[in-house]
Amino acid sequence: MAKKPWDGRFSQSTDKLVEKFSSSIDVDKELYNYDIDGSIAHLKMMAHQSMITDEEADVLARGLESVRQKIKDNALEFSDTLEDIHMHIESALGDEVGTVARKLHTGRSRNDQVALDVRMYLKAQTRDILDGLMALQRVLVEKAHENLDVVMPGYTHLQRAQPVLFAHHLMAYYEMFKRDYERFKDSLKRTDVMPLGSAALAGTTFPLNREYTRELLGFAKVSDNSMDSVSDRDFAMEFISHASICMVHLSRFSEELVLWSSSEFAFITISDAFTTGSSIMPQKKNPDVAELVRGKTGRVVGNLMAMITLMKSLPLAYNRDMQEDKEPLFDTVNTLKACVEIYARMLPNIKVNAPTMRDAAETGFLNATDLADYLVVRGMPFREAHSVSGKAVAFALGKEKELHELTLEDFKTFSQLIEGDIFDFLSTEQMVSRRVTHGGTGYENVKLAVEKARGQLNA
Ligand code: ARG
Numbered sequence: 123m124a125k126k127p128w129d130g131r132f133s134q135s136t137d138k139l140v141e142k143f144s145s146s147i148d149v150d151k152e153l154y155n156y157d158i159d160g161s162i163a164h165l166k167m168m169a170h171q172s173m174i175t176d177e178e179a180d181v182l183a184r185g186l187e188s189v190r191q192k193i194k195d196n197a198l199e200f201s202d203t204l205e206d207i208h209m210h211i212e213s214a215l216g217d218e219v220g221t222v223a224r225k226l227h228t229g230r231s232r233n234d235q236v237a238l239d240v241r242m243y244l245k246a247q248t249r250d251i252l253d254g255l256m257a258l259q260r261v262l263v264e265k266a267h268e269n270l271d272v273v274m275p276g277y278t279h280l281q282r283a284q285p286v287l288f289a290h291h292l293m294a295y296y297e298m299f300k301r302d303y304e305r306f307k308d309s310l311k312r313t314d315v316m317p318l319g320s321a322a323l324a325g326t327t328f329p330l331n332r333e334y335t336r337e338l339l340g341f342a343k344v345s346d347n348s349m350d351s352v353s354d355r356d357f358a359m360e361f362i363s364h365a366s367i368c369m370v371h372l373s374r375f376s377e378e379l380v381l382w383s384s385s386e387f388a389f390i391t392i393s394d395a396f397t398t399g400s401s402i403m404p405q406k407k408n409p410d411v412a413e414l415v416r417g418k419t420g421r422v423v424g425n426l427m428a429m430i431t432l433m434k435s436l437p438l439a440y441n442r443d444m445q446e447d448k449e450p451l452f453d454t455v456n457t458l459k460a461c462v463e464i465y466a467r468m469l470p471n472i473k474v475n476a477p478t479m480r481d482a483a484e485t486g487f488l489n490a491t492d493l494a495d496y497l498v499v500r501g502m503p504f505r506e507a508h509s510v511s512g513k514a515v516a517f518a519l520g521k522e523k524e525l526h527e528l529t530l531e532d533f534k535t536f537s538q539l540i541e542g543d544i545f546d547f548l549s550t551e552q553m554v555s556r557r558v559t560h561g562g563t564g565y566e567n568v569k570l571a572v573e574k575a576r577g578q579l580n581a
Contacts, residue, residue, distance in 0.1 A: 127209065127227075136203075145202035149448045151193070153207050156242035158190045160235065160318060161211070163338040165226060171329050173229070178222055185219035186211070206445075207239075208232045229321060229328035233352040233440040237317040240451070242339070244361060247455045248310045254462040255303045255368075256579065259296055261469045263575045266292040270569055273550050274389065274479035275488055282486040285550050288479060290563040293571055295375055302368040309364055313357040316341035320348035323439035353439040355429070358451050362426045365458045366419075372461055373419035376412035379472070383409045388478050393471035411468055415461045422457055425450035480550065487515050489525050489548040492556075496547050500539040510536050 126136065162183050169179035189211055192198040204210045209232075216223040266289035276286035316339060319325070319332035325348040332344045345351040382389035392409055400406035428450045432443060490511050497507035514536045518525050526548045533540040546552055558564040 126203075127212075141202040141205075144205060144442075144445075146206045146445050146448065147200045147202065147204065147210060149452065150207045150236075150239075150445075151200060151210075152448075152452060153236075153239040153243055154193045154211065155190065156239040156246075157207055157211055157235070158186050160238045160242065160339065161226060162186055163335050164230060164318060166338055167331055167335045168225075168228060170334055171331050173328060174225055178225060181219050181222055182215070182226055185215045185223065188218050189214040206232070206236075208235050229326040229330050230318065231320075231322035231352070233322050234317050234320040234348075237320070237352055237354070238339075240447070241313055241315065241317065241341075241357065244313050244357065244451070244455075245310065247459070248306055248313060248361065251365075251455070251459060251462065252303060252306055252310075254459060254466065255299055255306070258462050258466045258469075259299050259303070259575070260579050261466045262292055262296045262299070263572060263579060265289075265469055265472075266296070266568075266572050267576065269474055269476070270572065271565070272474055272476045272479060273483045273554060275483045275486065276563070282482065282488055284491060285483040285488050285553050286563040287554060287565065287568050288474060288476075289572060290568045293568065293575070295371065296575055298371040299368070302364065302371065305364040305367065306361075309357065309360045311342070312360065314342040315345050315357075316343065317345045317351035317354075320345065320351035323349050323352050349439040353436070353441075353444070355433055355444060355447055358447055359426075359429050359433065362422070362429050362450065362454045365454045366423045366426045368458060369415075369419040369422045369461065372465060373416045375465070376416040379412040380409050380416070383412075387482075389475055389482070391473040391475065392468070393473070396468045396471045411464055415465065418457050418461060422454050425454045483550055484526075485524060487518070487525055489550075489553055490515050492548055492553050493525060493544070495556075496544060497537060497539055502537070502539060 126132070165174065165179045165182045165186075168174045169176050174182075189198070192214065193211075198210065198214055200210060204213055212223065212226060215226065269288050269292070272288040273285050274288045274291065275282040276284050276291070316332065316336040318335055318339075319330045336344045345354075379390065379392070381387050383392050392407075392411075394407070396411050397407045398410045400408065429447060432446050432450075436443060493514060494504065494507040494511040497510060498504050502510070514525060514528070514533070517532065517536070518528055521528075526545060530540070530542055530544070533544055555564055555566075558567060561567070
């Protein structure tokens with residue numbers, strides 16, 4: 123059995139149950155590539171600083187590459203005795219190159235090593251997520267571009283409120299994902315900090331050249347406080363916070379897709395390839411992708427709670443509690459990536475039922491605000507106009523008609539200010555066109571917003 127690196131001080135071997143309990147190899151083996159890259163940079167730096175010879179560095183680097191290959195080929199046996207990926211790799215290196223392997227850990231601790239590995243991992247994953255979010259934004263904007271003239275009801279309280287363009291609704295999600303993108307890009311700066319050389323907590327007596335290691339590993343900067351470096355997990359908390367916000371956006375979109383694809387709304391049809399059936403009810407076609415994304419939001423928000431609670435009240439510097447950071451972090455990365463990816467695939471597979479959307483936009487008095495606006499333009503104070511329009515709605519409801527189905531005589535009983543031009547004024551086309559304030563749903567506005575987004579995404 124492999125010896126523990128701390129054997130010198132211990133007279134008893136570790137209880138088997140403790141080994142099993144404290145082992146993290148099942149989870150942190152995911153970090154093996156980063157761990158090896160970090161070790162190679164460390165030994166190159168040691169050779170550069172004449173702490174080891176160039177020949178030793180060469181032997182160690184080649185040894186680490188064969189360990190990498192072994193892990194890749196599933197040829198390295200993992201065991202709880204060696205606790206984590208760092209000790210497995212060091213022990214496997216010993217098997218490859220003999221006692222010179224014992225020089226690798228000079229001036230280094232697993233505390234700065236694991237901080238380095240997780241940062242390298244998260245840098246790569248954040249970049250993937252940025253690409254995924256960019257692809258999702260592109261798909262959304264193209265969908266908006268294809269549906270620039272489709273009108274739908276806009277809702278508040280899930281009650282029909284005012285007509286909006288479907289493209290405007292989609293572009294609202296574009297704005298959310300754009301902010302998500304910016305958030306991840308921003309937190310990447312704080313992840314891109316190189317902790318190696320902090321050693322256990324206090325720095326080291328060896329003449330490490332941290333700047334050289336930083337350069338080899340392609341980090342933007344070197345961390346400035348060794349105690350902070352080994353105990354900081356802000357970057358992970360921040361990442362999971364941003365992921366939670368992004369998942370909340372996806373969950374809202376999912377909820378709408380679920381509603382819209384129901385027979386009650388029938389605004390959209392999701393293609394067969396992105397829906398599933400029922401094992402008992404032959405007629406069913408279920409929006410499972412949207413439902414699962416909505417459900418997985420709970421996992422990610424749960425991961426955020428786990429991570430934040432894990433770090434709460436921990437004294438400086440490293441504590442073993444922190445080993446628990448990886449599961450919520452890895453799960454968040456995997457879940458978010460999968461959700462963003464499947465959304466970008468699913469959206470082009472959604473058919474928009476424009477006539478149904480328009481019918482919905484033209485029933486339910488979505489033009490009542492505009493009737494009030496009409497009166498205001500003709501001199502009536504808004505509060506009075508609101509009341510007049512409300513009376514007209516009540517009247518129309520009694521007749522089982524929409525406002526635009528009333529006669530001019532009907533309208534005149536509510537206000538003599540109303541003329542024959544009211545009917546055009548209350549048409550859906552005109553209502554949408556008039557929303558010209560910056561950011562409103564006016565046709566021109568939305569077209570410009572879509573064009574601007576397309577330009578930015580393709581730049
Ligand atoms: N597996 C540990 C972790 O993920 C590595 C650091 C262990 N350090 C220690 N002093 N036990 O946190």
